[in-house]
Amino acid sequence: MASLVTIEDLGVEYRSRGEVLRAAHNVRFFIGEGEAVGLVGESGSGKSTIGKAILRLLPPNGRIVSGRIMYQGRDLAAISPEEMRGLRWSRIAMIFQSSMNSLNPVYRVGDQIIEAIRTHNPGMKRAVALERTCEVLANVGIDPSRHTSYPHQLSGGMRQRVNIAMALALSPPLIIADEPTTALDVVTQDRVLRELKLQQEQRRISMLLVSHDIAVIAENCDRVAVMYAGTIAEFAPTKNIFNNPYHPYTLGLQNAFPDFRSHRALVSIPGFPPTGARSRGCMFVQRCPFAEELCSSETPRPTQVEDDHWVACHFTQRASEFQRLARDPDTWLGRTG
Amino acid sequence: MNKTNININTNIKSGTIAEPSLLRVDSLTKWFPLRRGLLAGRKKGPGAYIRAVDGVSFEVKPGQSLGLAGESGSGKTVTAEMLARLQSPTAGTIHFLGEDVTTARSRDLMRFRRQVQMVFQNPYDCLNERWRVYDIVREPLIIHRLGHGNEHLDTCKEMLTVVGLQPAEHYLYRYPHELSGGERQRVAIARALVLRPALLIADEPTTMLDVSVRAGVLNLFRKLQQDLDLSILFISHEFSTISYICDTTAIMYLGKIMEIGPTSQVFSHRYHPYSDALAASLPVVNAEDKRPPARISGEIPGAASIPRGCRFAPRCPYQAPACTAEEPPLLPVDSSHRVACVIWSGETPSSEQRAFQENVLRRQDEEGGAA
Numbered sequence: 090m091a092s093l094v095t096i097e098d099l100g101v102e103y104r105s106r107g108e109v110l111r112a113a114h115n116v117r118f119f120i121g122e123g124e125a126v127g128l129v130g131e132s133g134s135g136k137s138t139i140g141k142a143i144l145r146l147l148p149p150n151g152r153i154v155s156g157r158i159m160y161q162g163r164d165l166a167a168i169s170p171e172e173m174r175g176l177r178w179s180r181i182a183m184i185f186q187s188s189m190n191s192l193n194p195v196y197r198v199g200d201q202i203i204e205a206i207r208t209h210n211p212g213m214k215r216a217v218a219l220e221r222t223c224e225v226l227a228n229v230g231i232d233p234s235r236h237t238s239y240p241h242q243l244s245g246g247m248r249q250r251v252n253i254a255m256a257l258a259l260s261p262p263l264i265i266a267d268e269p270t271t272a273l274d275v276v277t278q279d280r281v282l283r284e285l286k287l288q289q290e291q292r293r294i295s296m297l298l299v300s301h302d303i304a305v306i307a308e309n310c311d312r313v314a315v316m317y318a319g320t321i322a323e324f325a326p327t328k329n330i331f332n333n334p335y336h337p338y339t340l341g342l343q344n345a346f347p348d349f350r351s352h353r354a355l356v357s358i359p360g361f362p363p364t365g366a367r368s369r370g371c372m373f374v375q376r377c378p379f380a381e382e383l384c385s386s387e388t389p390r391p392t393q394v395e396d397d398h399w400v401a402c403h404f405t406q407r408a409s410e411f412q413r414l415a416r417d418p419d420t421w422l423g424r425t426g
Numbered sequence: 427m428n429k430t431n432i433n434i435n436t437n438i439k440s441g442t443i444a445e446p447s448l449l450r451v452d453s454l455t456k457w458f459p460l461r462r463g464l465l466a467g468r469k470k471g472p473g474a475y476i477r478a479v480d481g482v483s484f485e486v487k488p489g490q491s492l493g494l495a496g497e498s499g500s501g502k503t504v505t506a507e508m509l510a511r512l513q514s515p516t517a518g519t520i521h522f523l524g525e526d527v528t529t530a531r532s533r534d535l536m537r538f539r540r541q542v543q544m545v546f547q548n549p550y551d552c553l554n555e556r557w558r559v560y561d562i563v564r565e566p567l568i569i570h571r572l573g574h575g576n577e578h579l580d581t582c583k584e585m586l587t588v589v590g591l592q593p594a595e596h597y598l599y600r601y602p603h604e605l606s607g608g609e610r611q612r613v614a615i616a617r618a619l620v621l622r623p624a625l626l627i628a629d630e631p632t633t634m635l636d637v638s639v640r641a642g643v644l645n646l647f648r649k650l651q652q653d654l655d656l657s658i659l660f661i662s663h664e665f666s667t668i669s670y671i672c673d674t675t676a677i678m679y680l681g682k683i684m685e686i687g688p689t690s691q692v693f694s695h696r697y698h699p700y701s702d703a704l705a706a707s708l709p710v711v712n713a714e715d716k717r718p719p720a721r722i723s724g725e726i727p728g729a730a731s732i733p734r735g736c737r738f739a740p741r742c743p744y745q746a747p748a749c750t751a752e753e754p755p756l757l758p759v760d761s762s763h764r765v766a767c768v769i770w771s772g773e774t775p776s777s778e779q780r781a782f783q784e785n786v787l788r789r790q791d792e793e794g795g796a797a
Contacts, residue, residue: 131636244725274497275663276722279707283719301637304709308717331712345641347666348711349693355670357642361606376638 092119093295099156112138118314118324123293127306130316140267145173179209182256186268189248192240198251199236225254229284246277267299318372325398335400335408337377340415356418378420447485454482454518476729478504480681491658493672501681502661510544543618547630549610553602560598563617585616608639629661677701680737687763697765746776
């Protein structure tokens with residue numbers, strides 16, 4: 090499969106009060122054409138930073154310090170802000186968790202979508218843009234006549250749908266969706282995700298879905314990148330991540346994730362996630378039950394273990410042993426972070 | 427540890443004596459007037475009030491844990507706040523250890539609060555940033571004038587150990603900003619437990635925590651139940667966490683309980699179409715096949731405009747004329763499981779409703795066969 094976006098050794102830093110935080114370090118993965126890639130991690134792992142870096146929407150104290158973001162022959166990390174502005178919405182659209190509150194309260198929702206369409210298509214007649222707007226609203230399950238509504242007249246779920254419609258309006262090849270349904274109730278979340286997924290598949294859009302919810306990622310993505318402390322611990326097709334994980338962190342996450350359909354005991358990973366990347370060694374070393382001396386002294390490089398499956402761990406050859414041991418809760422008891 | 431206390435309270439105001447419930451709630455109601463000031467309550471009819479909690483009844487037995495599940499706007503948090511006496515009910519009663527505490531004041535209220543403590547959702551908001559962990563955990567002892575100052579240190583150390591902050595000395599003199607989210611929530615739990623309450627009310631205590639840390643806090647709740655014989659009222663919108671902690675689960679919708687029963691039954695049988703829709707909406711990690719969409723329409727309406735009859739009827743795929751005529755009462759489907767739905771109480775179910783019934787009964791049989 091041809092890849093649409095290739096991220097190579099991306100590094101992002103935030104500076105605050107003279108201190109430097111390495112929010113992303115040596116990040117590598119790709120998004121294939123028409124494919125949904127999930128970026129999963131805990132708060133502070135840098136998953137939103139990656140999304141923002143691709144869109145070049147990092148806060149003023151954040152900057153890309155290394156690497157490339159190759160997209161349709163361009164390096165998004167290097168192009169000018171003007172060029173980037175031209176790409177947003179038309180070539181890369183975005184949906185954020187807070188999007189539902191980002192609609193302008195004094196404009197009708199339809200007008201806001203029309204404005205986005207016409208900004209990128211100067212000279213397009215309003216009537217044509219309106220037709221387009223109604224079409225995308227219908228696509229995400231909103232009665233097109235609601236284009237005359239103001240944001241406050243819509244529920245949270247409907248406002249998030251309006252944002253998805255806006256993201257689709259210019260038929261971009263790529264959508265970055267950062268926790269798009271986290272603020273919604275389960276029933277609404279399920280419906281909104283189904284609509285997003287359907288449009289993504291039908292239009293063959295590539296999507297980067299950022300979420301802390303492993304189940305949401307599992308259901309909606311073809312590939313998953315597991316992030317930990319600013320680095321990619323494991324990047325593989327979704328099936329592999331869940332059926333044949335190599336990285337001890339991925340293994341730990343599986344034990345810790347509650348599911349009402351099963352009755353197994355939950356096992357937590359000892360300690361807590363660090364913020365930002367360490368300068369040396371594996372990021373997970375303090376919490377890893379299998380860590381050895383090498384892990385603190387040398388940073389593991391991503392190793393290809395199977396087709397399309399990369400793992401940043403020194404001991405990939407011991408994966409089956411890890412998988413067996415990880416199922417035993419006692420394995421995770423010994424260390425404290 | 428409170429089993430011995432149950433029969434102590436013989437000065438019962440309501441007259442009924444010593445049924446073995448720790449907490450009993452009858453028709454608990456909280457309506458917020460939409461107008462404030464002089465005109466409050468003047469306007470009558472629908473839309474005059476937000477009916478946040480609209481007649482909720484349940485009981486919690488000693489050592490038992492009850493889960494309240496539902497979407498946002500279902501009234502779970504307001505219910506918890508009334509139980510902790512942070513909100514005063516519009517109507518209904520709360521009995522604790524047989525005593526009516528609905529309107530308890532001053533010393534009675536203090537006595538009640540010693541027994542009922544709360545843990546909140548956000549561990550970043552509920553701890554005083556300027557206090558050390560020791561001051562935070564110790565404060566309830568000072569407020570309730572329990573023990574001497576020199577005993578407090580030992581009590582606090584013990585509590586920190588109970589909640590898994592070990593060694594306790596390592597945490598006592600640290601400030602909240604030095605702690606992670608999971609550690610903060612454990613401090614909040616230690617403070618709630620330091621009075622040795624009989625009932626802990628936990629409102630979404632793990633929602634803000636990261637997955638790898640959340641499992642640890644959930645396991646702590648389980649351990650507390652067993653080791654301290656603590657009763658827990660656990661509120662969450664997540665089925666998975668409730669099913670992990672609670673013996674009994676109540677599914678709330680727009681201020682009413684739609685289904686209540688043993689957790690395993692509520693989640694596996696799902697007698698109420700709303701319970702079924704909620705469960706069907708949850709994403710699955712290891713799905714073999716594509717999960718079919720839940721059969722439910724629309725979104726939860728505001729509590730100021732509660733539909734007539736069954737409040738879930740407008741969204742229900744099995745709606746029939748009988749549903750909008752009258753609000754279905756919570757009726758038993760077996761000894762410990764109650765459901766508010768005409769499918770189980772009506773005389774002549776429609777063909778759709780009968781199909782739903784058969785589905786539920788089949789799930790029940792399958793489980794019986796498996797077990």
